[in-house]
Amino acid sequence: MAQRELVVFLHGLGTGPSSWASQLASLPPGFAGFVPPIAGLDAGDPTPFTLRRATARLLDELDARGAARVHLCGLSLGAMVATQLAIDHPERVASLVLSGGQVHPPRALMALQSVLLRVLPERIVAPDGTGKERVIAVSREIAGTDFRDRLAAITAPTLVLCGARDVANLRGARALAAGIPNARLHLVTGGGHELNTDKPAEFTGQLLAFLASVGPSLHGDEGGDHPIGP
Structure with a gap:
């Protein structure tokens, strides 16, 4: 059986x-899926979140699996982690799909978000159990991010996605597409921020078409499970 390419x-x-x-359920033969937790987001993890720390942990996970080069697909914060890894370690990234990501978050937007995070109840701010204070700390880390002078270091074929209704991230999507060499931008009509769950059919269709253009044939006979989690 031929080795399948890993989509993270x-x-x-x-x-x-x-x-x-x-x-994950839609990945074709020739590809396997892996969905690792992002270091610093788990409420039980005492280590603060930083983009550098998250990418270092992800590299450790990939090394443990013998994955020298992978396809990265990230949403929002996950897109920023993927961008950081693709900048720092371009040799590890076969392709890149970035949805709802940012390059240099606008100060006004981040200031407004900070105020909202402080006043909203924890059940709304952190419904997954991450914890309100941790979410605020992550938001502060994101606010200080600036990829503008480093996007040209990305060498992987790149697809940038953004929902047409995701107004807060449209500027970031356009900046990613303009700054990454040969990147392609696709805006999803009627889509919000969490495109993978908001518009799953269109998101998956875009992802699969992109993988078909950069990866192995989608008509091979390799099969197998698509694992979730570490």
């Missing part, structure tokens, strides 16, 4: 590995 799905803040169920 990185979830957003407030969601988890299960949010990728539709995409």
Whole structure:
């Protein structure tokens, strides 16, 4: 049996590995899915979240699985982790799908988000159990991110996705597509921020068409399970 190419799905803040169920179930022969937790988001993990720490942990996970080069697909915070890894270790990334990501979050937007996070109840801010204070700390880390001068270091074929209704992230999507060499931008009509669950059929269709253009044949006879989690 030929070795399958690994597609690594990185979830957003407030969601988890299960949010990728539709995409995992749709992966064609020739590909296997892996949905690792993002370091620093688990309420039981005392280590604070940083993009560098999250990418280092992800590399450790990939090394443990003998995955030298993978396809990355990230949503929101997961897209930022994927971007960081693709900048720092371009040799490890076969392709890149970024949905609802940011390059340099607008200060006004992040200030408003900070205020909202403080006043909203924990059940709304952190429905997955991450914890309100941790979500606020992650938001602070994201606010300080600036990829603008480093996007040209990304060498992987890249698809940038964004929901047309995800107004807060449209600017970031366009900046990613403009800054990453040969990246392609696709806006999903009627789509919100969490495209993988909001518009799963269109998201999956875009993902599979993209993988078909950069990966092995989708008509091979390799099969197998699509694992979720570590």
